[in-house]
Amino acid sequence: MGRVKVRFGPSTLYATEGGKLALGLQIRARGPRQLLDTRGRLWLTARPETQPDSERMLVRDLALAAQPGDDVQLPLLVAGRNPPR
Numbered sequence: 001m002g003r004v005k006v007r008f009g010p011s012t013l014y015a016t017e018g019g020k021l022a023l024g025l026q027i028r029a030r031g032p033r034q035l036l037d038t039r040g041r042l043w044l045t046a047r048p049e050t051q052p053d054s055e056r057m058l059v060r061d062l063a064l065a066a067q068p069g070d071d072v073q074l075p076l077l078v079a080g081r082n083p084p085r
Helices: 073-081
Strands: 005-015 021-030 037-050 057-066
Touching: none
Parallel strands: none
Antiparallel strands: 005 021, 021 037, 037 057
């Protein structure tokens, strides 16, 4: 896909059911050669885990979704920004 330019706006964090957190991110993403230009709110949900006496936090069950009514291209552009290694 090529390089994707992503800009982040205000974020929102909520505690949800099952010990999960939901992070809402206002995002604007532009694809290569400005073929795709999209904006909206993405939601990341995950279950944080910590060990006693540790500053490290593990993230389990990570999920990504767009807010209903937002551009459906947004999650694909952002997920393509940093592919898994």
